[in-house]
Amino acid sequence: MSIDISTQAAKSIKHTRLFIDGQFVDALDGAEFDSINPSTGEVITKVSEAKEADVDRAVAAARRAFDSGPWRTMTPAKRAAALWRLGDLLLENAKELATIETLDQGKPYWLAEVSDIPSAAGLFHYMSGWATKIEGNTIPISAPGNYHSYTRREAIGVVGLIVPWNFPLVITAWKVAPALAAGNTVVLKPAEQTPLSALALAELALEAGIPPGVLNVVPGFGPTAGAALTAHPDVDKVSFTGSTATGRRIMQAAQGNLKKLTLELGGKSANIIFPDANLEKAIAGSKDGIFFNAGQACAAGSRLYVHEDIFDEFVGGLKTMAEGIKVGDGFDPTSEIGPLASLEHFERVSGYLSTGVAEGAKAITGGVRVGDRGYFVAPTIFTDAAPDSTIIQEEIFGPVVVATKFRDTDEVVALANDTRFGLAAGIWSNDVSTVHNVAARLRAGTVWANCYGVFDPALPFGGYKESGWGREMGHEVLNYFTEVKTVIVSVDE
Numbered sequence: 001m002s003i004d005i006s007t008q009a010a011k012s013i014k015h016t017r018l019f020i021d022g023q024f025v026d027a028l029d030g031a032e033f034d035s036i037n038p039s040t041g042e043v044i045t046k047v048s049e050a051k052e053a054d055v056d057r058a059v060a061a062a063r064r065a066f067d068s069g070p071w072r073t074m075t076p077a078k079r080a081a082a083l084w085r086l087g088d089l090l091l092e093n094a095k096e097l098a099t100i101e102t103l104d105q106g107k108p109y110w111l112a113e114v115s116d117i118p119s120a121a122g123l124f125h126y127m128s129g130w131a132t133k134i135e136g137n138t139i140p141i142s143a144p145g146n147y148h149s150y151t152r153r154e155a156i157g158v159v160g161l162i163v164p165w166n167f168p169l170v171i172t173a174w175k176v177a178p179a180l181a182a183g184n185t186v187v188l189k190p191a192e193q194t195p196l197s198a199l200a201l202a203e204l205a206l207e208a209g210i211p212p213g214v215l216n217v218v219p220g221f222g223p224t225a226g227a228a229l230t231a232h233p234d235v236d237k238v239s240f241t242g243s244t245a246t247g248r249r250i251m252q253a254a255q256g257n258l259k260k261l262t263l264e265l266g267g268k269s270a271n272i273i274f275p276d277a278n279l280e281k282a283i284a285g286s287k288d289g290i291f292f293n294a295g296q297a298c299a300a301g302s303r304l305y306v307h308e309d310i311f312d313e314f315v316g317g318l319k320t321m322a323e324g325i326k327v328g329d330g331f332d333p334t335s336e337i338g339p340l341a342s343l344e345h346f347e348r349v350s351g352y353l354s355t356g357v358a359e360g361a362k363a364i365t366g367g368v369r370v371g372d373r374g375y376f377v378a379p380t381i382f383t384d385a386a387p388d389s390t391i392i393q394e395e396i397f398g399p400v401v402v403a404t405k406f407r408d409t410d411e412v413v414a415l416a417n418d419t420r421f422g423l424a425a426g427i428w429s430n431d432v433s434t435v436h437n438v439a440a441r442l443r444a445g446t447v448w449a450n451c452y453g454v455f456d457p458a459l460p461f462g463g464y465k466e467s468g469w470g471r472e473m474g475h476e477v478l479n480y481f482t483e484v485k486t487v488i489v490s491v492d493e
């Protein structure tokens with residue numbers, strides 16, 4: 001990308017300061033950090049850096065807004081209208097938001113505009129509908145006496161939301177929309193690599209009628225701002241998406257006041273191709289399953305298990321498709337995938353590429369950097385990796401897939417489940433019994449059959465095993481943003 005386009009695009013950035021109690025403000029100590037364009041390695045802008053004292057201010061604002069403010073006590077219909085309006089505003093500002101996302105995260109602009117921004121808007125529209133439908137039950141009881149007993153679903157309070165850098169606005173919406181629909185107030189910490197779309201969202205939320213203090217945004221670093229939020233005694237719940245290692249740290253930090261936790265962590269999802277699959281469809285779907293967003297997706301189909309009868313044909317077809325992917329700057333309309341989101345992550349993924357080769361796997365395509373500036377990696381297919389090798393067991397979070405042969409269903413189910421993760425899985429087969437039987441046997445929170453990576457605000461998403469706790473999206477998520485209160489009233493006969 002030429003400097004001119006970069007400078008032009010940077011005009012979409014209006015907000016770089018913390019958003020607390022309805023105001024954009026500097027950090028108390030005036031600290032700032034650089035936000036970097038991963039396509040070029042250049043600084044886009046400086047962003048205010050929240051530290052513990054700023055997080056305290058944001059939590060205090062959210063607490064005031066929860067305890068005495070207008071959000072929790074607003075009628076559900078009015079809350080619904082504000083959330084719907086926010087969804088509309090995201091769509092109305094799709095071009096600016098997509099520009100911000102491309103600058104900050106690197107993903108293709110065209111994709112951000114047709115996918116990320118509408119997905120984020122869709123979450124607000126979907127959750128707007130739930131704001132008026134959060135109900136309890138009337139429960140007949142058998143205790144001696146005469147009682148009217150019922151449950152109420154109530155907001156939990158102040159929730160801390162910690163978001164990663166792979167789908168900045170989308171994952172923000174996954175968390176903010178249900179948290180607000182249920183009547184909570186929010187302190188949101190975006191990832192330090194991608195803070196800008198969360199700040200743009202804050203302004204739109206105010207415009208949509210979400211009162212000051214209800215949504216606060218504190219860009220900053222994990223070990224400082226993130227740690228302060230997760231340990232804060234006045235935060236009632238944390239919902240986090242990111243690595244399993246950081247998820248563990250958050251569990252420890254949350255123990256002080258026994259915060260409720262939702263953790264959406266890593267994955268190493270198996271994608272299984274049976275010999276009766278429609279190969280053309282399976283190859284194209286598996287390509288998107290791993291290379292979409294440069295593989296920076298928690299549900300990426302990064303372990304490919306292909307039946308031995310079709311292995312060569314399938315892997316040959318996937319290699320051809322991988323080699324046809326245009327890797328490039330997100331503002332180039334021909335780019336299919338952009339760079340990795342940061343230098344640190346580029347180095348981490350490059351390390352896995354070297355480890356794969358050192359451990360005896362074969363990179364049949366890719367395995368190298370693309371270009372000499374920015375953080376681009378070529379779509380990579382490994383074969384011949386041992387089941388316990390690093391590239392099969394650890395989440396790489398890059399455009400890297402490992403293909404392995406299998407012989408029968410029992411073997412492939414065992415291989416697919418041979419992981420500490422359990423986020424998602426794919427099955428490709430034209431046999432309906434194979435699909436349902438294998439779907440039931442896979443230890444994963446989502447199973448796609450004859451498709452991959454289909455998400456919808458109505459579908460719950462989350463992990464088994466070390467992929468996390470709780471679920472996002474669907475009406476299921478509301479259980480994780482509400483408390484259940486049981487009320488028993490003795491009624492005179």
Ligand code: NDP
Pocket residue numbers: 162163164165166189190191192193220221222223225226227230241242243244246247249250264265266267297298345348395396397
């Ligand atoms: P992290 O899990 O460290 O970061 C995710 C978010 O957590 C960021 O907002 C980060 O802030 C914040 N954070 C970091 N440390 C703490 C802490 N102690 N307390 C509270 N919040 C914290 O992921 P990384 O960016 O380090 O990426 C490492 C690996 O994690 C990737 O290679 C990938 O495997 C996995 N990952 C998984 C994701 C998923 O969707 N499940 C998303 C992102 C990463 P900050 O960025 O400022 O450090």
